[in-house]
Amino acid sequence: MLDAIISTRELLGRVDELLRTQRVIGPVRRDVPDATPPVRWFYEPVSSARQLDLGFAYCVYSPKQYLLPPRETLLEFHRTPDGFSARPVSDAQPTALIGVHPCDLHALVTLDRAFSHNGDDEHYQARRRRLLIVGVDCGKPCTPGVYCADMRANVADEGFDVMLQPLGAGADVERFGVRFGSPRGRAWLEAGGGCERPTAADERAADAWQERKEASFGRTLTTAHEDLPAMMARSYDSLIWEATARRCYSCGSCNLVCPTCYCFDVHDELDLSLQEGRRCREWDGCQLQDFALVAGGHNFRSKAAARLRHRLMRKSKWIGERTGGKGCVGCARCDRACTARISTVEIYNQLAEEV
Amino acid sequence: MPRESVLEAGPVADIGAMAASPYLPEAARVLSVRSLTAMERLFDLEFADGRALGHAPGQFVQVSLLGIGECPISICSSPTRPQRFQLCIRKAGVVTAALHALRGGDMVGIRGPLGRGFDVSELHGKDVLIVAGGLGLAPARSLIQYVIDERARFGAFHLLYGAKHPSELLFREDLHAWRDDPAVDFHMTVDRPDEGWRGRVGVVTTLFRELPPLDPQRTVVAVIGPPVMFKFVLLEVLARRIPQGRVYCSLERRMKCGVGKCGHCQANDVYVCQEGPVFTYGRLKALREAIE
Numbered sequence: 001m002l003d004a005i006i007s008t009r010e011l012l013g014r015v016d017e018l019l020r021t022q023r024v025i026g027p028v029r030r031d032v033p034d035a036t037p038p039v040r041w042f043y044e045p046v047s048s049a050r051q052l053d054l055g056f057a058y059c060v061y062s063p064k065q066y067l068l069p070p071r072e073t074l075l076e077f078h079r080t081p082d083g084f085s086a087r088p089v090s091d092a093q094p095t096a097l098i099g100v101h102p103c104d105l106h107a108l109v110t111l112d113r114a115f116s117h118n119g120d121d122e123h124y125q126a127r128r129r130r131l132l133i134v135g136v137d138c139g140k141p142c143t144p145g146v147y148c149a150d151m152r153a154n155v156a157d158e159g160f161d162v163m164l165q166p167l168g169a170g171a172d173v174e175r176f177g178v179r180f181g182s183p184r185g186r187a188w189l190e191a192g193g194g195c196e197r198p199t200a201a202d203e204r205a206a207d208a209w210q211e212r213k214e215a216s217f218g219r220t221l222t223t224a225h226e227d228l229p230a231m232m233a234r235s236y237d238s239l240i241w242e243a244t245a246r247r248c249y250s251c252g253s254c255n256l257v258c259p260t261c262y263c264f265d266v267h268d269e270l271d272l273s274l275q276e277g278r279r280c281r282e283w284d285g286c287q288l289q290d291f292a293l294v295a296g297g298h299n300f301r302s303k304a305a306a307r308l309r310h311r312l313m314r315k316s317k318w319i320g321e322r323t324g325g326k327g328c329v330g331c332a333r334c335d336r337a338c339t340a341r342i343s344t345v346e347i348y349n350q351l352a353e354e355v
Numbered sequence: 356m357p358r359e360s361v362l363e364a365g366p367v368a369d370i371g372a373m374a375a376s377p378y379l380p381e382a383a384r385v386l387s388v389r390s391l392t393a394m395e396r397l398f399d400l401e402f403a404d405g406r407a408l409g410h411a412p413g414q415f416v417q418v419s420l421l422g423i424g425e426c427p428i429s430i431c432s433s434p435t436r437p438q439r440f441q442l443c444i445r446k447a448g449v450v451t452a453a454l455h456a457l458r459g460g461d462m463v464g465i466r467g468p469l470g471r472g473f474d475v476s477e478l479h480g481k482d483v484l485i486v487a488g489g490l491g492l493a494p495a496r497s498l499i500q501y502v503i504d505e506r507a508r509f510g511a512f513h514l515l516y517g518a519k520h521p522s523e524l525l526f527r528e529d530l531h532a533w534r535d536d537p538a539v540d541f542h543m544t545v546d547r548p549d550e551g552w553r554g555r556v557g558v559v560t561t562l563f564r565e566l567p568p569l570d571p572q573r574t575v576v577a578v579i580g581p582p583v584m585f586k587f588v589l590l591e592v593l594a595r596r597i598p599q600g601r602v603y604c605s606l607e608r609r610m611k612c613g614v615g616k617c618g619h620c621q622a623n624d625v626y627v628c629q630e631g632p633v634f635t636y637g638r639l640k641a642l643r644e645a646i647e
Contacts, residue, residue: 074376074378075376075378075379075421077421077422079421079422082460082462083382083403083462084382084421084462084464086379086380086421086464087373087379088373088374088376088378088379089373090373114616115616117615118614118615118626118629119377119614119615120375120377121377121614121616122373122375122376122377123373123376123378126373236643262616262618263617263618263619264611264612264616264617264618265611265617265619266378266424266425266611266612266617267424268421268422268423268424268425269422270422270423274422277421277422279378279421279425281617284617284618284619286618291618291619292608292609292619292621293609294607294608294609295426295445295447295448295451296445296447298581298582298607300582300608300609300622300644301644306644310621310623313623313624314624317624318623318624321624322624
């Protein structure tokens with residue numbers, strides 16, 4: 001059921017209205033003529049709603065950087081001869097994230113859960129409370145090789161303030177079906193007076209659109225979604241880990257692009273005065289050689305095979321069991337980013353063949 | 356014309372909103388620093404505001420030198436001695452090297468106590484066997500002191516300690532005191548003796564020969580040491596038919612955030628900084644990465 005209908009023109013007007021008071025982030029098209037593929041999209045700040053390309057295929061990086069920046073300052077401190085003073089800081093600012101596909105909406109829910117499980121991470125939550133999330137439905141697999149449908153992440157019922165469903169096709173979408181996920185989402189969109197009541201024809205068109213979407217997704221994963229954790233549990237001692245790790249460079253590209261990877265490192269920076277400084281956190285990756293190294297030299301995950309297994313166990317089993325969020329949304333960014341052409345879904349399928 | 360944002364809150368202008376940051380250390384004063392070995396020093400600390408640490412034996416803290424970094428250190432004193440808390444710190448990296456340069460009166464940052472230590476109420480009324488190897492004696496000492504201070508609450512108390520070399524023996528004053536204490540059945544050994552060594556030689560598991568028969572129904576065991584030690588000590592313990600739910604192990608991992616988020620300390624799916632560092636063997640054996 002749709003809550004409202006809004007024209008593209010009215011919608012962009014509402015985004016421009018947001019831009020008067022806050023930062024707006026959305027998919028921006030970048031043409032890279034000599035590269036493959038020659039067209040790419042990135043979540044970037046825009047200065048006008050016209051810069052958004054809501055018909056984008058996929059963004060190279062997930063929007064996680066706007067909740068968990070690649071690098072952020074946690075504390076500012078001042079050292080004195082007889083001690084120190086330190087204060088937590090945040091540069092969180094009101095931000096609207098416009099144009100998030102269902103897979104990334106699921107991933108944002110995963111992050112929300114991770115940073116509230118066993119106590120809030122206030123630095124994350126300060127950003128989250130200031131984030132308006134507007135989803136846009138994708139309509140079909142954005143590229144061959146995605147397995148979002150296998151992960152039940154190609155449709156989103158939560159994780160947004162407003163969800164938009166294009167009515168029509170291609171770049172000529174003139175109207176969107178709207179579902180509201182929060183009072184503040186509704187308040188924002190309705191304030192312009194441009195929302196219409198959906199007609200019976202609109203509902204039929206939306207249903208038909210959803211049916212076409214569902215039919216367009218094939219299945220890549222040979223294990224049923226609900227059986228994946230148990231299959232992985234049986235695969236702990238598989239030789240596939242070592243066989244795959246022979247190709248793995250432990251570069252951490254998969255961690256970097258993964259919308260549900262959130263591990264981080266913490267380090268200090270000191271100004272030349274040696275008095276003022278910052279404690280910062282930075283993305284880290286469980287595939288990197290030193291991730292589990294302790295002082296004294298013992299590395300609790302010194303082999304690439306163990307690190308590969310650790311990452312996929314988190315994605316397919318542990319994150320879900322721990323917080324209920326999806327550890328993997330099937331976006332295939334890891335497969336695209338892998339310098340050694342290792343495919344996560346192919347590993348799942350190889351393991352399933354074995355056990 | 357300024358307008359109100361559709362979002363509930365504006366920029367984080369006042370720091371009050373961030374006061375709940377789990378990463379903010381509290382100021383603590385170094386009361387004294389003593390050298391235990393060439394590598395380890397013992398720090399006596401108190402919070403600047405005078406409050407007790409309020410920890411359980413086996414818990415840890417994150418120690419900060421702002422501008423240099425933070426590292427996880429287990430607490431080596433018992434909560435039964437709340438006037439100050441003690442940390443035994445091995446010089447092993449950048450932060451610990453800088454900590455070794457501190458003197459009495461210097462300030463450090465402390466976050467904690469963190470993690471889950473020993474549930475001492477589970478230990479009350481039982482015979483206690485503590486097996487410590489190497490630097491594992493530091494966290495073990497928080498429990499050893501507890502048992503000694505609350506001696507009437509426990510049955511027999513056996514304590515086994517193994518070090519690589521006589522020069523690496525920690526807490527020498529304590530070792531003498533435990534040896535002379537009739538209420539402590541204390542045995543120690545070194546792997547490699549030097550010329551002056553008159554004590555036992557061999558790995559820590561050889562000390563099990565010194566133990567009287569243990570009553571599996573009323574004995575609890577704590578095993579704290581380097582990764583290589585666990586398996587062999589556990590074999591000795593299990594051979595004496597101690598139930599796995601009453602065998603506790605303390606794990607070392609790279610705790611970075613200390614609040615179950617950053618991922619560094621994970622043993623399989625478990626965040627050691629949250630569920631541990633103290634686990635029952637019954638729990639640990641399901642964690643393949645815990646003991647390998």
